[in-house]
Amino acid sequence: MDTIPFTVQPREDTGLFNAKLGIWIFLASEVMLFGGLFSSYVLLRIGSITWPLGSDVLNVPLGALNTIILISSSVTMVLSWAALKEKNLNKFRFNLWATILLALAFMVVKSFEYGAKFSHGIFPKESTYFAIYFTLTGLHAFHVLGGVVVNSYLLGPGTKMWKTDPERFVNRIEVAGLYWHFVDLVWIFLFPILYLL
Amino acid sequence: MDHAHHDSHLLPFWRKYIFSTDHKMIGFQYGFTALFFLLFGFGLMMLMRWQLAYPEQPVPFIGKFFSDDTMPGGVMLPEFYNQLGAMHGTIMVFLGIVPILVGAFGNFVIPLQVGAPDMAFPRLNMASYWLYFLGGVVMLISFFLPGGAASSGWTSYAPLSVIATSGQTFWIIGMAFLIQSSLLGALNIIVTIFQLRAKGLTFFRLPFFIWAQLVTAFLLVLAFPPLLAAAILQLMDRIAHTSFFMPSGLIVSGQPLEVSGGGSVLLWQHLFWFLAHPEVYVLILPAMGIIAEIIANNTRKPLWGYKSMVYSVVFLGFLSFIVWAHHMYLTGMGTVISAFFQATTMIISIPSVVILTALFISLWGGSIRFNVAMLFALAFLPMFGIGGLTGLPLGLATPDIHLHDTYYVIGHFHYIVAPGTIFAIFAGIYYWFPKATGRKMNEFFGHLHFWPSLIFMNGVFMPMFLQGLAGVSRRLYDGGAQYVYAQEVLHWNEFMSWSAWLLGLAQIPFIINFIISLFYGKKVESDNPWQATTLEWQTPTPPGHGNFLTEPVVYRGPYEYSVPNAPKDFVTQNDPIELEIK
Numbered sequence: 001m002d003t004i005p006f007t008v009q010p011r012e013d014t015g016l017f018n019a020k021l022g023i024w025i026f027l028a029s030e031v032m033l034f035g036g037l038f039s040s041y042v043l044l045r046i047g048s049i050t051w052p053l054g055s056d057v058l059n060v061p062l063g064a065l066n067t068i069i070l071i072s073s074s075v076t077m078v079l080s081w082a083a084l085k086e087k088n089l090n091k092f093r094f095n096l097w098a099t100i101l102l103a104l105a106f107m108v109v110k111s112f113e114y115g116a117k118f119s120h121g122i123f124p125k126e127s128t129y130f131a132i133y134f135t136l137t138g139l140h141a142f143h144v145l146g147g148v149v150v151n152s153y154l155l156g157p158g159t160k161m162w163k164t165d166p167e168r169f170v171n172r173i174e175v176a177g178l179y180w181h182f183v184d185l186v187w188i189f190l191f192p193i194l195y196l197l
Numbered sequence: 198m199d200h201a202h203h204d205s206h207l208l209p210f211w212r213k214y215i216f217s218t219d220h221k222m223i224g225f226q227y228g229f230t231a232l233f234f235l236l237f238g239f240g241l242m243m244l245m246r247w248q249l250a251y252p253e254q255p256v257p258f259i260g261k262f263f264s265d266d267t268m269p270g271g272v273m274l275p276e277f278y279n280q281l282g283a284m285h286g287t288i289m290v291f292l293g294i295v296p297i298l299v300g301a302f303g304n305f306v307i308p309l310q311v312g313a314p315d316m317a318f319p320r321l322n323m324a325s326y327w328l329y330f331l332g333g334v335v336m337l338i339s340f341f342l343p344g345g346a347a348s349s350g351w352t353s354y355a356p357l358s359v360i361a362t363s364g365q366t367f368w369i370i371g372m373a374f375l376i377q378s379s380l381l382g383a384l385n386i387i388v389t390i391f392q393l394r395a396k397g398l399t400f401f402r403l404p405f406f407i408w409a410q411l412v413t414a415f416l417l418v419l420a421f422p423p424l425l426a427a428a429i430l431q432l433m434d435r436i437a438h439t440s441f442f443m444p445s446g447l448i449v450s451g452q453p454l455e456v457s458g459g460g461s462v463l464l465w466q467h468l469f470w471f472l473a474h475p476e477v478y479v480l481i482l483p484a485m486g487i488i489a490e491i492i493a494n495n496t497r498k499p500l501w502g503y504k505s506m507v508y509s510v511v512f513l514g515f516l517s518f519i520v521w522a523h524h525m526y527l528t529g530m531g532t533v534i535s536a537f538f539q540a541t542t543m544i545i546s547i548p549s550v551v552i553l554t555a556l557f558i559s560l561w562g563g564s565i566r567f568n569v570a571m572l573f574a575l576a577f578l579p580m581f582g583i584g585g586l587t588g589l590p591l592g593l594a595t596p597d598i599h600l601h602d603t604y605y606v607i608g609h610f611h612y613i614v615a616p617g618t619i620f621a622i623f624a625g626i627y628y629w630f631p632k633a634t635g636r637k638m639n640e641f642f643g644h645l646h647f648w649p650s651l652i653f654m655n656g657v658f659m660p661m662f663l664q665g666l667a668g669v670s671r672r673l674y675d676g677g678a679q680y681v682y683a684q685e686v687l688h689w690n691e692f693m694s695w696s697a698w699l700l701g702l703a704q705i706p707f708i709i710n711f712i713i714s715l716f717y718g719k720k721v722e723s724d725n726p727w728q729a730t731t732l733e734w735q736t737p738t739p740p741g742h743g744n745f746l747t748e749p750v751v752y753r754g755p756y757e758y759s760v761p762n763a764p765k766d767f768v769t770q771n772d773p774i775e776l777e778i779k
Contacts, residue, residue, distance in 0.1 A: 002743040004315055006392050018317045018392050025384045029418045036426030036471070040464055044441065048459050124437040128459040131439035135429060 008168045023175045027182050034186055037139070041132050041193065052129050054195045059113060063195040066109050067187065073102035074184040077151075077177045084170045089162060092173075096155045099180070103148045110141055133194050140190060143183045150176050216327075218319035219742060221633070223326050224305030230326075231297035234333060235619075236704070238288035241281045243701055248273045249676035250694035266345065275674045279348035280364065284336070286351025287368065290476065291375050292333050294618055298483040299379070299417065300329065302625050303386055303410050305633065309733030309740065310404050312395025312749040312771075317388040318381075325381035332374030339367035352473070355442030355465040359434045360449060366435055369428045376425045383417035386410055395732065395771075397751035401507070402770065404731045404755040405500060408507050409486030412514035413479050420475035420518070427468035434460075441465075463528060470521035478517045480614055481581070482510060484621030485552055488574045491628050492556055494729045495571040496563030497766055499756040502555040509548035509555075516545045526594045527601050535594040542592035549585055553578065569643030573624035576651050577617060584612030587662065602672065605665025608658045616654040623650075623707070631726045635738045636718030642710035649703035656696030660689035728767050731755055735771055 010017050016024075045051050054060075080095035117123075117130075124134040154176060161169040217223060247256050253272055256263075260271025267277040304322065308315055316322045339346040344362025347353065358365050390411050394403075403411075430441040438456065442465045445458030493500045500506065522530065522538040556578060565571065587609045590596040600606060623646070631637050665671075669683040676690045677683030725734040732751070736744050749771045757768040763776055 002314060004313070004317060004319075004393065011392050014391055016392070018388050021391055022318060022384055022388045025387050025418055026380075029380055029384075029422045032419050033422035033426055036423030036468055037429075039423075040426065040430060040441065040468065043461060043464050043467075044459070047461050124433060124439045125457050127457055128440060131433060131437075131441060131457075134437075135433055135439075139429065 008165070008171060017171055019171060019175050020178075023178050027178065030182060030186075034136075034139075034189075037132075037136055038189070038193075041136070044128050044132060048128055052127075054193075054197055057129070058133070058195050059116070060195050062109055062113055063191055066106050067191050069102050069106045069109070070184045070187050073099045073106070074181050076102065077180045081170070081173045081177050084162075084166075084173055087166075089159075093155065093159075096151055096173075100148055100151050100155065103144050103151075106144060107141065107148075110137065136190055136194065140183070140186055143186065147176075147180050147183055150179070216323060218315075218323050220304050220308050220316045220319065220322060221740060223322050224301050224303075225633070226326050227296050227300030227304060227329070228302075230330060230333065231293050231301060234288050235293040235297070238285050238293050239701065239704075241285040241288070243697055244273070245278060245281050245285070246694035246697045248278055248674070250691045252675035252678050276348060277345065278674050279350075280340070280346045283347045283350050283353075283368075284340070287347070287372075288336065289614075290351065290480065291372070292329075292336065294480055294614065294622070295379065295417075295476075296329055297622055298618070299386070299410070299413060299479070300326065300382055302483060302487065302622075302629075303382070303414075306629065306733060307386060307389055307407060307410055308393065309632075309736060309744060310407055310731050311390060311393055312398060312732045312745065312751065313389060313393035314743045314745065316385045317392055318385050321381045322385050325378045325385065328374050328378035328381070332371045332378060335367055335371035335374060339364045339371070342367065352469055353431070353465075354469075355431065355434070355460075355462050356444070356447060358465075359431060359442055360454070366432070369432050369435075372428055373425060376421045376428075379417045379421055383414035386414040387418065390414075395749045395751050398732075398770075401504065402751055402754050404486075405489040405503065405506055405510075406483070406486035408510055409482040409489075412510050413482045416475040416479050416482075416514055416517060420472045420479075423468050424472035427465060427472075430468075431465065463525075463530060466525050466528060467522070470524045471518075474521040474524065475517045477610075477613075478513060480618050482513070484577070484581075484618040485510070485556075487621045487625040487628070488556060488577050490729075490731070491570050491574040491624050492559050493756040493758065494628075494727050495566045495568065495574070496560055497566075497758045498559060498563045499754075499758055500555065501558040501561070502551075503754070503756065506552050506555050509551040513545065513548045513552075516541060516548070520545050523592055523597075526597045532594075539592055539594050543589075546585070546589060546592070553582060553585065568627070569638070569640055569647060570624045570627035572644075572647050573620045573627065576647070577620045577624065580612055580616035580620060580654070584609060584614075584617055587612065599668070600665060602670050603665035604661040604669050604671050607671050608661030608665060611658050611661070615658065616651070620650075620654075623647075626711070628727070629733075630714065630718075631721045631738070632733060632736075633739055634715055634718070636714055636720055637726065638714040638718060639710050642706045645706040646703060646710065650700060653696045653700035653703055657693050657700060660686075660693050664689055725769075728765075730757055730767050730769050732770055735769060 004018070005011075006018050008017060010020075014021065076095045076098040080092045080099060083089075083091035083095055122130060124131045154172060158172065159169075161172070213219075214222065217226070244256065255271030256268060256273065257271075260268055263271070267274060304316065336346075342362070342364050344364055346364040347358070347361065347368035349358035349361050349365060353365065353368065390403075390407060430439075433439045434441050434443060440456045440458050440460040442462055443454070443456045443458060443460045444462060447454040447456065447458070489500055489506070520538060520541045522534060523542045526535055560575075587605070591600055591606060591609060627638055627643060664677070664683070664686045667682060667686045669677045669680065669686060673680060673683075677687055721738060724736065724738045727734070732749055735749060737746065750773075751770045752773050753768065753770055755770060757763075757770075759766045760768055760776055763774070768774060768776065
C-alpha cells in the first residue's frame with residue numbers, strides 16, 4: 001500500500017475527492033474567521049455612540065466597481081474550469097489570465113481608496129469604524145493576493161500537470177475556484193456593511 | 198521482524214527525519230517537541246511554586262543564573278512571576294498537550310487505525326509540524342525581549358494585554374503560527390477519516406479513539422479561527438493603535454490613555470472563550486479516546502455502551518460551542534445571558550458523565566491486566582471524575598461568583614488536564630510504544646513513574662480546593678501571605694510546592710525508561726503484543742512506509758474481545774472468520 005487513494009477519483013460513499021473535502025473544511029474555517037470579525041463589527045457598532053454612514057465616508061462608486069470586478073473574475077474562473085473540461089487549453093489560459101488580471105485590478109482600485117484615506121490623514125486609529133474597515137478589507141485583500149499567487153502558479157509551472165495527470169489538474173482548478181468564489185463572496189458581504197449601511 | 202520497507206530507506210537523512218512527509222515520523226516530531234514543551238512549561242511552574250511557598254526568598258541553586266530584570270539576587274520580581282504564569286498556561290495548552298494529543302497520537306495512530314497508507318495530505322502535514330515548531334520558537338524567543346514574555350495570562354485579557362510590553366506582540370504572532378498549524382493538522386485528520394477508511398470500516402466500526410479525534414478536529418477547525426480574528430484585532434490595537442478592545446476614558450497609572458476609544462473589553466473575552474471553551478474539549482476528548490482503547494484492550498471486553506459513547510462525544514462537540522460565557526459570569530454581562538449559559542453548561546455535563554460512566558462500567562466483570570498503560574488509564578477515571586464534578590459549582594453563576602477568582606478554579610481544571618489528560622498521554626505512550634518502536638517500555642520503571650505521579654499530582658491539586666473554598670485569590674504573587682483570609686490555609690502552599698517538585702522528580706524514571714527502551718527495550722515477539730483488535734496492530738512493527746503490506750478489509754466492530762465460540766479471546770477487525778452467535 002503505497003499510494004494515497006481518492007486523490008483524483010471521488011470516493012463512492014462521500015462522493016468527493018480528498019482535496020475537495022479539504023477545501024470545504026478549509027472554507028468552513030474561513031467562514032468562522034470572517035464570522036468572528038463580522039460579529040465583532042456588529043458588537044462594536046451596537047455598543048458605539050456614533051457610527052458614520054458608510055456612503056458618507058467611503059467612495060461608493062469605486063466600491064461598486066470593485067464588486068463588479070470581483071464578480072466578473074469569479075465568472076472567468078468558472079469558465080477556465082469549464083474550458084479544461086472541454087479540453088481546450090488555450091481557452092483555459094485566457095480565462096485564468098483574465099481572473100488574475102481582474103484580481104490585480106481589484107487591488108489597484110483598493111489601493112487608490114486606501115491612498116485617498118491616508119492622504120487625508122485617516123488611519124485605522126481614526127475611529128472604530130475605520131479600524132474595522134481597514135482590518136476587514138485588509139484581511140480580504142490578503143486573501144485576494146493569496147488567490148493571485150495560487151492562480152499564477154496554476155497558470156505557470158502548475159500547467160505541466162495537464163500533460164501528466166489531466167484529471168488531477170482539472171480538480172486543482174476546481175478547488176482553486178472554490179476558494180476564489182469564497183473570496184468573492186466575502187467581498188459581497190463586506191461591500192454593503194462597510195459602504196452602504 | 199524483517200519487512201520490506203519499500204523505498205523509505207532510500208530517502209536522504211533530511212527528507213526522512215527532518216522534512217518528512219510520513220505521518221509516523223511527523224507524529225514522532227510532534228511527540229518529542231511537545232514532550233520538551235511539557236517539561237519546559239512544568240519547569241516554569243516549579244519556579245513559580247518557589248515564590249508561592251517561600252515568597253520573596255531567593256531561589257536556591259538556580260536563582261543566580263537569572264538576569265536582574267527577572268530575579269535580582271535570586272528573588273523573583275512580580276513582573277517575571279506574571280510572565281511565568283502566562284507562558285505556563287500558553288505553553289502547556291497550545292505547545293504541549295494539544296500537539297501531543299492531536300499532532301503526535303493523532304498523526305501516528307489515525308492512519309493506522311483507519312487502515313490508510315498515510316494522512317490524506319502528507320505535505321500539509323509536514324507544514325503543520327513546521328508551523329507549530331516556528332510558533333514554539335517565537336514563544337521561546339519572547340522571553341529574551343526587553344520587558345520579557347507575555348504577562349497578561351494565557352487568556353491575554355484586554356486592556357492589560359494591549360498596553361503590555363512587546364512580549365505580547367510575540368505571543369500574538371506565535372499564536373497565529375499555532376492556529377495555522379492546528380488548522381492544517383485538523384483538516385488533514387477530518388479528510389483522512391472521511392476519505393481513507395479501509396474497505397468495510399463503516400462509521401460504527403471506527404474505534405472510539407477515531408471518533409474522539411474526529412470531533413476534536415472539527416472543534417479545532419471551527420473554534421480556532423475566531424481566536425485568530427481576535428488576535429488580528431489585538432495586533433491592530435497594539436500596532437496600529439486602534440481601539441477594538443479599548444474603551445473610552447481609560448486611566449492607567451493616573452494618566453488618561455490616548456486612544457480613540459469606543460472599543461469593548463468584553464469583545465476580547467467573548468472571542469477568546471469562543472475558542473477556549475471548545476479548546477477544553479480538545480484537551481480532553483482525545484484523552485478519553487486513548488483511555489477507551491486501553492480499557493477495552495486490558496479488560497478483554499467490548500466497551501460498554503460504545504454507541505452511547507459515540508453519540509455523547511458528537512453531542513459534546515456541538516454543545517461545546519454554546520457554553521463559552523460560563524467563563525465570564527463575573528464580567529457583569531447580564532443575568533439573562535448567564536442563565537442561558539448556565540443551562541447549556543449543566544446540559545453539557547450529561548454526555549461527559551455518560552462517557553465516564555460507560556468507561557467505569559466497562560471494567561465490570563473483566564479480568565483486568567494491570568500493565569502500566571492500564572494503571573494510568575484506571576487512574577484517569579477518578580481523577581477526571583474529580584475534575585468534572587468540581588466543575589459543576591463553577592457552571593452555576595451564583596457559586597461561581599465566590600469561587601471564580603480563587604485557587605478552586607485552578608484545582609478544578611488542573612484535575613482534568615494534569616492527572617486527567619497527562620495521565621492519558623502517558624497511558625498512550627506506554628500502550629503504543631511497542632508499535633512505534635518494536636520494543637516494550639520497562640514495567641518496573643513504569644511503576645516507579647506511576648505511583649509517585651499519582652500521589653504527588655493529588656498533593657499538588659487537592660489542597661487548592663481547600664484554599665479556594667477559603668477564598669484565596671489565584672492571582673496573588675505571594676501566594677496569599679499578606680491576605681487575611683488566606684492565613685488559615687497558608688501552610689498548604691509549602692505542601693503543594695514540595696509535591697510539585699517531587700512530581701518533577703517522579704518524571705525522571707519515565708524519561709530514563711523512555712530513552713533506554715528506545716534502544717535497549719525488550720523486543721516484542723509479535724506485531725500485536727497486547728492482543729488488540731484494531732487495525733494499527735495488523736501492520737509490521739514498526740510500520741514501514743505505506744503502513745500495511747496488503748490493503749486491509751474490515752469485517753467487524755472495533756472491540757470484539759472474549760466473543761463466545763471464538764478461537765481466541767480477541768477477533769481482529771480484519772479477521773474474516775464467521776462467528777456463530779448463540
